[in-house]
Amino acid sequence: MSKIEINNLTVNYTEKKKSFTALKNVSFSIEEGEFVSVIGSSGCGKSTLLSILEGINSPTEGEILINGEPVTGTGSDRGVVFQHYSLFPWMTARKNVAFGIKQVNKTASRAERYQLADEFLQKVGLEQFKNKYPSQLSGGMQQRVAIARALAMDTDILLMDEPFGAIDAKNRTILQELLLELWENATPRKTVVFVTHDIDEAIFLSDKIVMMTANPGRVYREIKVPFDRPRNRIELVQTKEYNKFRNELLAMFYSDIVSKIGGEEVVL
Amino acid sequence: MNIQTKTIAAPEIDIEKKSSKIRTEFFRRYFRVVHALFAVLILIQFLPDQLTTETYSSYAIWFAVGVEVFTLVLSALIKKPASLNLFVDIVAFIYGLLIAWTLATAKFNVLKAALFPPPGKVLWQFIGDYDKILTNIQSSIGIILQGYLLAIVVAIPLGLFLGWSARLGSAATYISKFLGAIPPIVYIPYGIALLPTFRSVSVFVIFLATFWPVLAGTMSGVMNVEKKTIDSAKVLNVGRFTMMFSVILPASLQQIFIGCNQGLTVSFVLLTSAEMIGAQSGLGYYIKNYSDFGDYTRTIVGLIVVGIVIVFISFIFNRIQKFLLRWKQ
Numbered sequence: 082m083s084k085i086e087i088n089n090l091t092v093n094y095t096e097k098k099k100s101f102t103a104l105k106n107v108s109f110s111i112e113e114g115e116f117v118s119v120i121g122s123s124g125c126g127k128s129t130l131l132s133i134l135e136g137i138n139s140p141t142e143g144e145i146l147i148n149g150e151p152v153t154g155t156g157s158d159r160g161v162v163f164q165h166y167s168l169f170p171w172m173t174a175r176k177n178v179a180f181g182i183k184q185v186n187k188t189a190s191r192a193e194r195y196q197l198a199d200e201f202l203q204k205v206g207l208e209q210f211k212n213k214y215p216s217q218l219s220g221g222m223q224q225r226v227a228i229a230r231a232l233a234m235d236t237d238i239l240l241m242d243e244p245f246g247a248i249d250a251k252n253r254t255i256l257q258e259l260l261l262e263l264w265e266n267a268t269p270r271k272t273v274v275f276v277t278h279d280i281d282e283a284i285f286l287s288d289k290i291v292m293m294t295a296n297p298g299r300v301y302r303e304i305k306v307p308f309d310r311p312r313n314r315i316e317l318v319q320t321k322e323y324n325k326f327r328n329e330l331l332a333m334f335y336s337d338i339v340s341k342i343g344g345e346e347v348v349l
Numbered sequence: 350m351n352i353q354t355k356t357i358a359a360p361e362i363d364i365e366k367k368s369s370k371i372r373t374e375f376f377r378r379y380f381r382v383v384h385a386l387f388a389v390l391i392l393i394q395f396l397p398d399q400l401t402t403e404t405y406s407s408y409a410i411w412f413a414v415g416v417e418v419f420t421l422v423l424s425a426l427i428k429k430p431a432s433l434n435l436f437v438d439i440v441a442f443i444y445g446l447l448i449a450w451t452l453a454t455a456k457f458n459v460l461k462a463a464l465f466p467p468p469g470k471v472l473w474q475f476i477g478d479y480d481k482i483l484t485n486i487q488s489s490i491g492i493i494l495q496g497y498l499l500a501i502v503v504a505i506p507l508g509l510f511l512g513w514s515a516r517l518g519s520a521a522t523y524i525s526k527f528l529g530a531i532p533p534i535v536y537i538p539y540g541i542a543l544l545p546t547f548r549s550v551s552v553f554v555i556f557l558a559t560f561w562p563v564l565a566g567t568m569s570g571v572m573n574v575e576k577k578t579i580d581s582a583k584v585l586n587v588g589r590f591t592m593m594f595s596v597i598l599p600a601s602l603q604q605i606f607i608g609c610n611q612g613l614t615v616s617f618v619l620l621t622s623a624e625m626i627g628a629q630s631g632l633g634y635y636i637k638n639y640s641d642f643g644d645y646t647r648t649i650v651g652l653i654v655v656g657i658v659i660v661f662i663s664f665i666f667n668r669i670q671k672f673l674l675r676w677k678q
Contacts, residue, residue, distance in 0.1 A: 171599040171676045184585045214676040245581040
């Protein structure tokens with residue numbers, strides 16, 4: 082049995098009396114401890130898919146099973162990092178993490194929660210900033226806090242919706258390496274579903290890439306990433322295999338877009 | 350050679366620059382127009398009085414000396430030039446007012462003496478009536494606090510609840526808009542019929558005056574909380590109570606404060622008006638009572654005290670607001 086099974090998921094939205102299909106018959110499965118990226122151009126429904134996994138939205142048809150149980154709402158088995166607004170602006174970094182811990186661990190005392198929060202803030206390199214409010218932190222730092230919170234909550238599954246999408250290129254690579262390091266060193270490894278539109282990010286991080294296509298959103302390909310772990314970005318990007326794999330993925334990505342719009346102008 | 354002379358000369362210039370900098374800083378701090386105004390204010394006290402009654406100019410002198418000492422101490426303590434300027438400008442305004450007031454009353458008698466007492470006399474009266482004023486302040490503030498806090502304690506949870514259940518909320522918005530549109534002062538006659546004492550009527554009217562704006566502020570705050578904030582709380586799997594008081598409440602706090610602020614302003618207007626109509630105590634009563642007897646010295650004392658009390662309460666209110674919203678930039 083897979084950790085997460087997505088079975089024939091279809092989502093229809095009705096907006097201003099017009100209905101459109103965000104997802105159509107989406108099926109794939111994710112194994113325990115697997116790092117899966119969902120990739121696709123905007124409008125392919127990848128964020129809708131994640132919101133159903135989070136339990137915020139519910140599907141029109143089909144279902145998602147986690148450990149064989151259907152998802153009916155949010156749950157304390159899943160930690161989430163959004164692109165924006167994951168943190169509560171009225172809580173300090175430390176309080177944000179401790180608040181997350183409190184929701185999954187009701188028995189821990191205040192002191193224990195704060196101690197655990199400090200531990201995880203240290204892991205993401207923010208121990209000096211623990212008493213700052215989100216508005217006093219940069220976007221990259223805010224995402225570090227959000228990651229620290231998701232990890233400190235110690236859920237089986239980590240759902241990440243373009244968590245580095247709004248962060249500059251340099252900090253983005255630093256955060257990718259940090260995430261990978263924290264994930265690889267944890268035992269047992271968490272099951273991660275990571276939504277992105279960045280192919281390099283997907284290859285560097287994942288065990289498997291699920292490529293989606295738009296209008297309606299469906300799964301286009303599932304691709305295993307054939308590189309060993311632990312991965313070193315600088316060494317990896319220099320290998321022939323990496324470039325060949327990347328070019329294949331890019332070709333798939335573009336051929337999908339080109340076929341959609343009839344081979345004319347490509348706008349990404 | 351050249352280099353050597355330079356290295357020797359440099360520190361000397363530096364020291365000179367520093368000392369001249371300290372000197373200009375000293376001048377900027379302590380040599381101000383405000384102190385000249387103080388001197389003028391003191392000097393005019395020694396002009397001969399034109400009034401037949403006592404002018405109590407010694408009270409004005411002592412008051413001015415007190416303010417001046419306070420100003421000098423603060424000049425030494427306040428670090429930021431902008432806040433020092435602000436404070437000094439306020440003091441200068443007070444001195445200017447006192448100079449004009451003294452000249453127009455005690456010294457040249459251009460205003461009607463019965464209606465315009467000299468400043469010294471007002472200060473003398475203020476000190477003499479100290480006990481009475483304090484009791485009246487207590488009475489007024491007691492009523493305000495009771496009605497105001499009661500309204501906040503009821504309106505905020507109710508607003509959270511109504512705003513949160515969105516469907517109810519939209520109807521509740523119109524109902525609260527209608528009821529909130531009725532000026533609370535018109536409830537006074539009905540309140541008098543309903544309630545046994547003047548105090549309970551005042552508390553009731555202040556309660557209503559605060560309740561509607563706070564309720565409306567809380568509801569609009571809740572309805573404007575970003576969906577993303579609610580989603581981040583939902584994915585943390587928070588309970589209903591936590592969602593309400595740890596997420597929705599702080600997220601709508603700014604709008605709640607707008608309602609609270611409005612309620613506070615209206616409360617003062619209402620209470621002082623109500624006290625002038627039917628009370629036996631309070632600041633409004635003090636002013637009304639003495640002006641009825643033609644005691645305009647005490648009327649002016651009352652006006653000044655009302656001003657001071659309101660400024661003081663707004664100051665505390667702003668401090669609380671700033672503290673609770675310290676996470677906003």
